[in-house]
Amino acid sequence: MPGPVRTRMMPVAEDASVTQLELFFDLVIVFAFTMVTDFAAHETTAVNLLRALLILAMLWWSWIGYSWLGNVVKADEGIARVAMFVAMGAAFIIALTIPESFHDLPGGWYGPLVFVIAYLAVRLIHLTVFWMASTEDAQLRRQVIRWAAGSLSVASVLLVVGALTTGTAQLVLWLAALVWDMGWTFFAGNEWRLYSASHFAERYGLIVIIALGESIVSIGVGVAGLPISWAITVGSMLGLAVAGLLWWAYFDVAALVVEHAMHRAGGERRIQIARNCYTFWHFPMIAGIVAMALGSKKVLSYVGGAQGHSLSDQLHGIPLFALYGGVVTYLIALVGFRHYATGTVLAPRLLAAAVLLALLPLASMAPALAALGMLCAVLLALIVFEVVRYAQPRDLIRHGLD
Template sequence: MRRPVQVVATSADQSVSTLELFVIALAIPEAFHNLPGGLPGPVVIALAYFVLRAMHLVLLWLIADGDKVLRRTIALFAIGKVIATALLLVASQYHGTTQTMLWAGALASDYISTYLVDARGWRFNSPAHWAERHGLIIIIALGESIVAIGVGVTDLPISWPILVASLLGLAVCTALWWIYFDATVRYGERALAAEPPETRPWLARDAYTFLHLPMVAGIVLLAVGLKKVLEYVGDTEHHHLSQPLHGIGLFALFVGVVLYLLGHVGFKRRTTPLECVPADRGCRAGDGRTACARPSGPGPDRGPGRGPHRPGRLRIVPLRR
C-alpha cells in the first residue's frame, strides 16, 4: 500500500510544482514593482514559493515513512523555508533597498538552513540522476543567455556589427557549455558514485547545491551583459563602435564569466581533491623538500572501483632527494 501512495504523491507534486513555477514566472516582472489594478505581485510570488516548497516537503515526508532520522532532517530543513517565506511576505510590503535586503535575507535563509542541517540525515541513492538534473539547469541557463542575444537587437535592423557581435556571444556561450559538459560533468557523477553512502550527501550538497549557484548566477549576468552589448553595438544612432563599453553591460559581461569560472573551479576542486604523494610515485623535486599533488578522486582513467573519493583529505609526504 505504501508504494501506490508514494507514486500518487510524486505525480501530484510534479503537477503542482509545474503550476507553481508557472505562476512564479508570470509574477516575476512584478517582484519588486507591483502594478496597480491586479493582484499584488510580490505576495503572489511569496505564496507560490511557499506552496512549491511545502509540496516538496510533504512528498519527502511521505517517502520517509518509517525513517525517523530522515523525517527529523526534513522537519529541520522546513524551518529555513518557513523563514524565507516570511521574509518574502514582509518584503512585499516595502520598496527600494529594504525590499532588496529582505529578498537577500530570504535567499540566505534558504541556503544557510541547507548548510546547517546535518547532511547525514539525507538519503542519496542516484548520483546519475542528481548530476543530470543539475546539468539540465546549466543547459537552460545557457539557452537563456543565447535568447538574450536576440532580445538585445529585436528592434534594430540587422547589420555586420550585430552579426559579428552575435557570433562572438554565441562562441562565449559555447565555450562555457564545453567547459562544463566536456569532462567536468562526468567527473562529478563518478565522484558521487565512488563516495561512501554516509558522506555522499555532503559532496552532493557542496558540489551541486552550493557550487552550481555561482555558475548559474554567472550565466545570468553574462546574459544581461550580452543583451546590453548587442544593444550598444546595434544602436549606431547613439553609439559608435570606436567608443569603449561602460556601465552595467561591461560589468555583467566580464563578472558573469569570472563568476562562472570560479564556481566551476570550486566544483572541480570539491569533486577531485588533491593528494600529496611521495617521490617514488611519479614526482621528484629538485631540493627534496617540495611535495607533489595529484587528484585523488576518480578521473578519466580512475573508475569508481579504484577506491572511494575522500573529500577534503590531504596526505602530506615530503619528497626524498
C-alpha cells in the first residue's frame, strides 16, 4: 500500500542541496529579469533606467525571501511545495505586467495595480509559510513578527498608493517602499535560521549563473532574424566571453572563500554573512549583469545593422553606461562580497573597475564593437593577472582547503 501523503513541512538538513523546485521557481524570476532588460531597452532614458532598476530590486527582494525560506523548510515537501507553485504563478504575473508597471496600456486591468497585487501576493505567501515554519521555534517566530510588523506593513501601503498615482509620485513612493523594506530588514535583528550554509551559497550561485545565461539569451535575441556576418559572429563571441569572464570572477575563488567563511561562522555572525554578503551584495551583481545584457544587446543590434545602424556607429548614453557601468558594479560588488566575509580587499578588481571608468570617453568615440572588445580585454587581463599572481592561494582554496 502507498505511504501517507506528506502535508507537513520538513526541516532542511545541514548537507542539503538546492531542490529542483527551487530551480524551477528561479527560472520564473529570471524570465522577469529578461522582461526588465526589455523594459529598459524600450526607452533608453535615465528615468526609465531608474524605473527598470527599481523593478529589478523589487523582483530581487521577493526572491531573496524564498532563498531564506528554502533554507529552513524543504521547498518540495508538504504545504511548502504548494506555496512555491502559487508564488510562481504570482511571480509570472509580475513578469507579464512589467511593460505596463508605470504606464497602463489601453484595455484590460490597470497594469500598475496588478503588478503591485502580484508582488504583494508573492511576499505574503512567503510570510505565511515562514509563520507556519516557526510554530515550534520561539526565536524564529519573534524574528518573523518583528520583520513583518515593520517591513511589509509599511511597504504595502506605499506600493498600493504609488500604483494609484502616476509619474514622479509613483516612482518616489515605490522607491520609498523599497528603501524602507530593505532598511528595516537590515535592522530587524539576526535571529533568522540558516540550517545549511552550502544550500544557501548554492542557491545564490545558481541565480548568478541563470542571470548570466539570460545575458547570453539577450545577445541572441538582439540579432535574431539578422543575416549572419563576421561582425555579428565577433560581437557574439565577445559578449559570450564577457559573460564567461564574469562567471570566472565569481566562481573560481570568491564564491568558495565566502562559502567557507559562512560554514565556519556560527550564531549571529553566520546570519550576518548570509544577509550582507548574499542578500545585499548579490543584488548589485545581478543588477550589473542585467545592465551588461542591455548594453551587449544594443552592441549586437548596431553591428547587425538593425534599425538603420551601421558597423561604424558608436555606443552612447545609457547603452554605453549600462555596458561598462554594469561590469563595474559587478566587480565592486564582488569586492564587497568577499571583504565582508573575510576582511580581504581585492585591489586588482577595484583597479579594473577604475580602468573601465577611465576608458568610457574612448569607448564612446570608438565603434560599438570596439567598445565591447575593450571591455572584454580589461576583464581578460584581470582574470589572467589573478590566476598568475595568486596561483598558490588559488590552488589551496580550490583543492586543498577544508
